[in-house]
Structure formats: C-alpha cells, structure tokens
Amino acid sequence: MSQVRARALGQAFAENRPHLVQKGHLTPLIPPSEFADRRAKVLQHMKPSSLAIVPGNVVQFASPSVFHPFRQDPTMQYLTGFLESDACLLLHKGSDSSIAEEILLVNEKDTWAEKWEGDRTGTELIPELLGIETALPNSKLRQTVTSLLGSVSTVYADLSPKATVRAGPFFHHELPALAHNSKASVRELSDLVNPLRAIKSENEIDAMRMAAEISAIGYNRAFRQEFYSEHQLHAFLDFMFRNSGGESDAYLAVVAGGAHALTIHYVRNDDVLQPGDLVLVDAGARYGGYCADISRTWPVNGKFSGPQRDLYEAVLNVNKACIERCTVSSGMSLHDIHRFSEKQMQIELANAGLELPRSLVSVAYPHSIGHHLGLDVHDVSVQGQLEANNVITIEPGVYIPFDDRFPKAYQGIGIRIEDNIVVGITGYENLTIDTLKEVEEVQR
Secondary structure (H helix, E strand, O other), X not given: OOOOOOOOOOOOOOOOOOOOOOXXXXXXXXXXXXXXXXXHHHHHHOOOOEEEEEEOOOOOEEEOXXXXXXXXXXXXXXXXXOOOOOOEEEEEEOOOOOOEEEEEEEOOOOHHHHHHHOOOOOOOOHHHHHOOOEEEEHHHHHHHHHHHHOOOOEXXXXXXXXXXXXXXXXXXXXXXXXXXXXXXXXXXXXXXXXXXXXXXXXXXXXXXXXXXXXXXXXXXXXXOOOOXXXXXXXXXXXXXXXXXXXXXXXXXXXXXXXXXXXXXXXXXXXXXXXXXXXXXXXXXXXXXOEEOOEEEEEEOOOOOOHHHHHHHHHHHHHHHHHHOOOEOOOOOEHHXXXXXXXXXXXXXXXXXXXXXXXXXXXXXXXOOOOOEOOOOOOOOOOOOEOOOOOEEEEOOEEEOOOOOOOOXXXXXXXXXXXXXXXXXXXXXXXXXXXXXXXXXXXXX
C-alpha cells in the first residue's frame, strides 16, 4: 500500500480517483474547459452590469441524525463540476461587457468537520482544479452577494421556494428580500441556463451512452433469471448498475409485478412476483452525473400469454413509430410526438383486439410520451420543435384497469417500454438499443 497520501479533496478527481475520472477531466468524460465554456455562454447572454446567483445543494436529512447521500444541484454541477455541498457560484458581468468575474464560495477546510464528514477541497485548490479564478469561503456569502447587488442593474436567480428548497437558508429566506430590495431587476436564471442544458455536448452524450450501456448489462442479465420478489429484482439491478461501473441508480426504481404496474410510479417494490404475471421495471444507472431512464416489461415465468403478448406488441409498435420521429427534419415537438402516440396507440390497441374510443385510450395510456433527459431524470426543456442533440425519452405504455369497459382478458395488465433517444437532423441515436425489447428477446 502506498504511504504517500494524495491531497485531501472532497470529490473524485483524476489524482485521487483515477479509476473514476480520467486524466484531464474534471468529472467523468468532461474536461474543465467544457465547464468554462458553459459559464462563458451564460455570461455572454447576461446583460451588462448583472449578477447570476447559482446555489448548490445542502445535505438533505431523512431524520435529525440520518442524512441522504448528497447530490449536487444540477445547474451547479452543469456550470462548475463541483460536487460538494453548501457551495454558491456567482457570475458577475460589469457595465463594460468585456469585464467578467467568476466566484465560487465553498466550505473551508476544517479538521474537525472533515474527521466526521470527509475531506473538503477548500478554497485554495479551486482555481487549479476547476478553473474558477476566485474562490472564497462560504462564510462570506452574504457579504459578497450584498456587495455585488449594490453594483448591478440585473440579477439572474431562481428564487421560488421550489427552486431553492434544497439550497441553504440564505437562498430561501434572505436572498429574495435582498434581491427585491435592491435597485436591480430580477430575472429567472433558468431562462439563461435551460436552453444550454437542453442541447447536449458530445461529451455529455458519451456519459449518457455509458449510463445506458451499464443499464443494459443489468436488464439483459435480469431477463434470463428468475426472481422471487420485486425487492429481490430491485436489489439485483441496483447491484448490477454499480458493479458494471455506474455511480448509483439514477432514481428510485419501479419494480411492479402484475397489477401493481397499473400504478405509474409504484415504488414499494415489496411484493412476491407471481408466475403468469408480467413485471414492469423502470430503472436506470447514473454515470458522471448523467442518467439513463429505461422501462422494460417481461413475463415473470418467461413466457407471454396471448393477451399479454398482444398488448406488448401494441406498445412496442408505438415505441418504434415514435422513435422514428425523433429528428429535426420531422419538424415535431415532443408534444407533437405525444399526440401522434395517442393516435397510434388507438390503432395498435384495435389491432390487438381492443377497439377503444379516444376517451378510453387516455384512460389506458394516461401519461406523456416522454421528457428530456440529462443530469436530471426529468431534465430541463424548452418549448418548441426538437433540436439536434436534445436527448429525450420515448415511453409509451398501457395500463388496463379492472373496469368493465375493457375486456376482462386484458384487465390488470400494465406495460411500458422506454428508450433514450438523441435527436439528430435527419436521424437519431437510440442510446438504449442494447437493452433488449423484442418479444423473443425478453422471454426465456
């Protein structure tokens, strides 16, 4: 064992975790220069004499002494790559637009705190590691923000309680009053950042491709095995995601056997899996902060029944038809694809023997076709037509309730098939293509 201890750093860098972060990168697959470019683009779109305030998350607690694993605010991660708690990024643009200042406020080094909570990077190494010129202790947050507010005419900050709920008390108690009492006009920071986050870079897509490939390993192995319970299958996938290189699961998985699949966000995952039922799984790995979001449905005993197969093929056909429309040249928005999916679902269900009026199709298929994907599972999006390098989910589903308006043979069956798609000009990339989904592939 090496007797030379690496510098005490509060997150994975190439020097202390070379098996996780490649040399020259700040986070897996993304170099410091890309984070700097993102900040530069935000500054470019800011008005002269303005200040952008980007709070990081604080540690969240399940009870007074039990904390959740820390996860950084996605906008903070997107602009800095900094993954420690209690941080704040300030972007200050002078009245002369050529003058810009970047300030990151972070936890100071503290021997006693680090004994309990782990290493902190501190202020001294921030310029070297993150490429942000000025780093201050976060004990100076109020003083620094107050000083800058007095010199700007525009403030970019997301001040709603929903936006600041995971930030420190300064951001949801003091900052709104300070901002509104200043002479500056307040604008939404998300209006600047969201259009940037919605279009993924090649490095971001590489990270999402890795998350998808890691997820595929777990799913494809699960198709071949028998599981006693939802809990056991959930544990297996969580293990496989981490064992195959993922940093964690991307979100709390849905593992819904039988009629539990009629609940869209069923997360109890505690029932026994019954032969003859289907199991619907909605789960994915996270890699480098980026999410995979995959749904697959397969027979517990390895073979579809006739009605199960009919419904499965209907959903699969809608999935494939919608994916084909994930191009810029289609001229479609995600909302347009959803409307198409509703019409297509009605056709496919009729082909499967369920001739339903439009009103009942919306009962059987109650959710949207998909959403944007990235650092968040439901990532930021912008209205309008799809753009190149948007990454979206396509996830049609049917959930036939115990309702006499539907044939009894189909009641209690829930199916969802979800893929992750990179939008191209005339084509697309299915990031989750390696996760099996054809009828014969998910049977055993």
